[in-house]
Amino acid sequence: MTNPFAARLRRNAPAWPPDAGPAANLAGFAVKRMHAVAASFRKRGEPAGRSGLAALAFVLVGAASLPVAAAPIPLIQTNGPIALEQARLMRDALLLMAIVVLPVFVLAGTFVWRYRRSRQATYRPDWSFSLPLELAIWGIPTCIVIALGFLVWTRTHSLDPYAQAGPGSVLEVQAIATDWKWVFLYPGLGVATVNELVVPADRPFRIALTSDTVMNAFFIPGLGGQIFAMAGMRTQINLRATSPAEMWGRNMQFSGNGFYGQEFRVRVVGAQGFDAWRQHARAAGGQLTRAAYGALVKQQATAPVTTYARFDPGLFDEVIAKYRTEPHR
Amino acid sequence: MWGRLSADALPVYSIVAAAAAGIAVLGVLAVIVLLTVTHRWTWLWREWLTSLNHRRIGIMYVIVALVMLLRAFIEALLIRVQQAIAYDSGGFLPTEHFAQLFTTHGSIMIFFVLMPFLTGMINVVLPLQIGARDLAFPWLNAIGLWLTTAGAALVMTSLVLGRFSTGGWSGYPNYTGAIVSPGVGPDYWIWALTLAGIGSTVAGINFIATIWKLRAPGMTLMRMPLFCWTALCTSLLIVFAFPALTVATSLLWLDRTFGFHFFTQTDGGNMMQFVNLFWLWGHPEVYILILPAFGAFSEVIATFSQKKVFGYASLVFATMAIGVLSFTVWLHHFFTMGASPNVNAFFGIMTMVIAVPTGVKVYDWLFTLYRGRLRFDTPMLYAIGFLVTFVIGGVTGVLLAIPPVDYTVHNSVFLIAHFHNMLIPGSLFGMFAAFNFWFPKAVGFRLDDAWGRRGFWFWLTGFYAAFMPLYLLGMMGMSRRLERYSHPGWQPWLVLAAFGVVLIAAGVVCQVIQLYVSWRDREALRDATGDPWDGRALEWSVASPPPEWNFAVRPRVRSRDAFHESKVEGLAYPDPGRDAYRDIFVPRNSGLAVAIGWAAYVLAFAAVWRIGWLAALGLAASVLLVIWRSFQTGTTERIPAQTLYDYDRGRREALMRLVPGGEIMHGAAASGARP
Numbered sequence A: 001m002t003n004p005f006a007a008r009l010r011r012n013a014p015a016w017p018p019d020a021g022p023a024a025n026l027a028g029f030a031v032k033r034m035h036a037v038a039a040s041f042r043k044r045g046e047p048a049g050r051s052g053l054a055a056l057a058f059v060l061v062g063a064a065s066l067p068v069a070a071a072p073i074p075l076i077q078t079n080g081p082i083a084l085e086q087a088r089l090m091r092d093a094l095l096l097m098a099i100v101v102l103p104v105f106v107l108a109g110t111f112v113w114r115y116r117r118s119r120q121a122t123y124r125p126d127w128s129f130s131l132p133l134e135l136a137i138w139g140i141p142t143c144i145v146i147a148l149g150f151l152v153w154t155r156t157h158s159l160d161p162y163a164q165a166g167p168g169s170v171l172e173v174q175a176i177a178t179d180w181k182w183v184f185l186y187p188g189l190g191v192a193t194v195n196e197l198v199v200p201a202d203r204p205f206r207i208a209l210t211s212d213t214v215m216n217a218f219f220i221p222g223l224g225g226q227i228f229a230m231a232g233m234r235t236q237i238n239l240r241a242t243s244p245a246e247m248w249g250r251n252m253q254f255s256g257n258g259f260y261g262q263e264f265r266v267r268v269v270g271a272q273g274f275d276a277w278r279q280h281a282r283a284a285g286g287q288l289t290r291a292a293y294g295a296l297v298k299q300q301a302t303a304p305v306t307t308y309a310r311f312d313p314g315l316f317d318e319v320i321a322k323y324r325t326e327p328h329r
Numbered sequence B: 001m002w003g004r005l006s007a008d009a010l011p012v013y014s015i016v017a018a019a020a021a022g023i024a025v026l027g028v029l030a031v032i033v034l035l036t037v038t039h040r041w042t043w044l045w046r047e048w049l050t051s052l053n054h055r056r057i058g059i060m061y062v063i064v065a066l067v068m069l070l071r072a073f074i075e076a077l078l079i080r081v082q083q084a085i086a087y088d089s090g091g092f093l094p095t096e097h098f099a100q101l102f103t104t105h106g107s108i109m110i111f112f113v114l115m116p117f118l119t120g121m122i123n124v125v126l127p128l129q130i131g132a133r134d135l136a137f138p139w140l141n142a143i144g145l146w147l148t149t150a151g152a153a154l155v156m157t158s159l160v161l162g163r164f165s166t167g168g169w170s171g172y173p174n175y176t177g178a179i180v181s182p183g184v185g186p187d188y189w190i191w192a193l194t195l196a197g198i199g200s201t202v203a204g205i206n207f208i209a210t211i212w213k214l215r216a217p218g219m220t221l222m223r224m225p226l227f228c229w230t231a232l233c234t235s236l237l238i239v240f241a242f243p244a245l246t247v248a249t250s251l252l253w254l255d256r257t258f259g260f261h262f263f264t265q266t267d268g269g270n271m272m273q274f275v276n277l278f279w280l281w282g283h284p285e286v287y288i289l290i291l292p293a294f295g296a297f298s299e300v301i302a303t304f305s306q307k308k309v310f311g312y313a314s315l316v317f318a319t320m321a322i323g324v325l326s327f328t329v330w331l332h333h334f335f336t337m338g339a340s341p342n343v344n345a346f347f348g349i350m351t352m353v354i355a356v357p358t359g360v361k362v363y364d365w366l367f368t369l370y371r372g373r374l375r376f377d378t379p380m381l382y383a384i385g386f387l388v389t390f391v392i393g394g395v396t397g398v399l400l401a402i403p404p405v406d407y408t409v410h411n412s413v414f415l416i417a418h419f420h421n422m423l424i425p426g427s428l429f430g431m432f433a434a435f436n437f438w439f440p441k442a443v444g445f446r447l448d449d450a451w452g453r454r455g456f457w458f459w460l461t462g463f464y465a466a467f468m469p470l471y472l473l474g475m476m477g478m479s480r481r482l483e484r485y486s487h488p489g490w491q492p493w494l495v496l497a498a499f500g501v502v503l504i505a506a507g508v509v510c511q512v513i514q515l516y517v518s519w520r521d522r523e524a525l526r527d528a529t530g531d532p533w534d535g536r537a538l539e540w541s542v543a544s545p546p547p548e549w550n551f552a553v554r555p556r557v558r559s560r561d562a563f564h565e566s567k568v569e570g571l572a573y574p575d576p577g578r579d580a581y582r583d584i585f586v587p588r589n590s591g592l593a594v595a596i597g598w599a600a601y602v603l604a605f606a607a608v609w610r611i612g613w614l615a616a617l618g619l620a621a622s623v624l625l626v627i628w629r630s631f632q633t634g635t636t637e638r639i640p641a642q643t644l645y646d647y648d649r650g651r652r653e654a655l656m657r658l659v660p661g662g663e664i665m666h667g668a669a670a671s672g673a674r675p
């Protein structure tokens, strides 16, 4: 019942952001016990009396695994200029909003305290209008929204996922979402992978996206952005990673039974490492022919990381074209 | 003969699903047995099911909402427990069942909990507040109720026969298309939404007509209680927005059933059109859900601060501004589609503009507290809890409105946290406040306050524990709708979230106990004066529960807070004199609306299972019943002036006895009722 995918992810430690894996074992016994109970549940005809144990285990896990909760937050501990800018934007917007929001807490607390009935404070039952106050409560939020609007306008343009992510020669990648794995094609390099995206650090890359199944959403926490991948359509996302790291990405748009496992590994490597990887991929052999691709898609399952020395050129466009049929007459 | 229906439809694929089906069937059987044993069938039919009275219909709406709330809440509990244990394991729910659960939870909460709840509250309160005898179209009102109920019944049926959709409450094709989801699930979803949607649309039309035409003399628009304003705005939104949803689901049904190509992947279909239509309804919908709650909070905060609401005109203007703007922002639900930065920035800014009137409202409520005399009964607690918690949701909403920020948290549990942060403290707490506030008016006795307060504290703390961790998890990259995961760092937070839901469950238990205790002690809690809170609007001037005609002589309104002002002037219960009384007509009961609802249910059920003849039968029955109604005469009943006069005189005399000195002044009635 375990997720093969998860096992794979953990094997590749040190992961990025650094996983708190070992700490989870603090929960050791409890986790195992709980999983056993849960599994028996799934198998139907669960023997009675187990649910008490499950509840106990549940509480144990809660208490014992608290240290793990200090897990990294990719949205804040970013590894790329786009993600960094997005995080800063979030922070700036929060600070701006604090101007109107903090007073709400203060005023609510103060008023509830001061004007509770038992305190018999000043009572003005007919007071219901004050021009200065009205001007302030319309005016101040308006100013803040204008400031935020300015942020929105400029940053939406500067962080446009369709714009190249900084200087340098762009690495082109094509990604096809399938059930329930990602196929990555590197048209410039001629190699292809499944469920692994390898990119050089500090160089912009562009991922053209499409889907060979229902709508998917492509997202790498810590690198930034998220864009839909849709059948018969081509979208794109431009990203850039700062330094070498092991990261992960996934589909964020529910797509069926295998959705939970639709994660892929992201390896950011140095320029030399990237060359080495390409040569390694070239040498490793394996061809993603149309037929091989077709078979892979048909499987409707998650898949282990695979590397292909070649792929049939034009595969990406063919996948798009497949859905651009005209209505029958 | 039976279309796709066969023995395979039984839910044997998961013990949890089988148990749920068992509980549903047993529940229905239990109700049937109970009614039979206590010989209550005739009573039920005569007094309730066929009634066209706005108060009774409102109560029935609320009952539907509460029953469905129980189911959707249990589903949330299951989802939370699953995610708490599903680190690197399958948890206890089969994958597909998990997907059904988040779909039914979301769809039910929106269509069969909040919608009927707010429609029910408006039904009970609106006519009383504007001094009307009923809604403009009582029979249409019953149709709305029975269509909504038919939709709810269809969702309940899906527990027992077949499986519900797994495509989420938003049901995006092509996942919900015929190729990927060939089963009955999406059809259940489509038809449940369609029935509920039509029900809501007719209710909206009815409310608008009522407010426009049936206000008491002197009740200008700017003298209306704020709850009426929000009811008006919500109804306008319903009427303009719901057709988009009905069209979207109907087209999807055509795609699925007859091979059309509106939203298919191939042959020129475009699923983004569905997404557009869906959110064209979907964004106004969130305001539909929240505005009546805003209205209720306005009434509650003013009443329990014992003072006028601050900035009435501002609140009205802000409400209407929100209503208009809500149609200009739908694209923020799919910033990640890959639209140009101009488009995204435009919709991002429009979304933030809505934050202004919303913020204004919050401040208006705060200043209503200022220099008041605050009483913390259950409704007021919900209002204060709302004020403080809601702004957190507002802040995260503005964050989501910034396209580059949205890219990083879209579809994550951050989004889940955000909208629960709006809908639970906003909408649901608003309905709980309204429920506690107006319960005595609708039913005749107050709800037990101690259990109400306990329920509130569990809900509030449970809410924080259940949803604050999700903001963090969203920032850790956790997707929504995840059945299991491989990131150990997520688990402790998910366990905390599950603990939060346990707290909420304690709150639900308190609320059930509250209902029981209040019913048991109903004599002690009886609202003899009709004005248990020292109320401000006209609904408190009539008896609790009000007579079938509400107002024998319609009140003349000279100011805002009409009843409060008349109490101050000592004219709260005027004697208009025998000559002011005229015969009035109230609608006779009609079983036709019930029949139409069930005919619609049959049609929907047959369409789901593709049983052609049965669908034709259901369709024909609904149409013929409507035609039949148009030939009916004698649909109203005359109530003679003398009866009305006697009733009013009796009530005035009773009030005199209740209040020492025989004089009814400001607050006197209230203190008379509260020991």
Ligand code: HEM
Pocket (backbone or CB within 6 Å): B073, B076, B077, B079, B080, B102, B103, B105, B106, B107, B109, B110, B114, B167, B168, B169, B170, B413, B416, B420, B423, B424, B428, B466, B479, B480, B481, B482, B501, B504
């Ligand atoms: C009563 C407490 C509630 C709890 C504990 C709760 C919990 C949850 C959970 C755990 C999910 C699934 C999150 C995920 O996809 O990972 C969810 C989804 C959802 N909830 Fe709630 N919820 C509650 C109340 C409500 C209310 C009042 C609404 C009102 C409309 C609501 C609407 C939704 C919707 C629309 C979804 C999304 C379903 C989907 O993914 O399609 N919930 N909720």
Ligand SMILES: [Cu+2]
Pocket (backbone or CB within 6 Å): B282, B283, B286, B329, B330, B332, B333
């Ligand atoms: Cu929206």
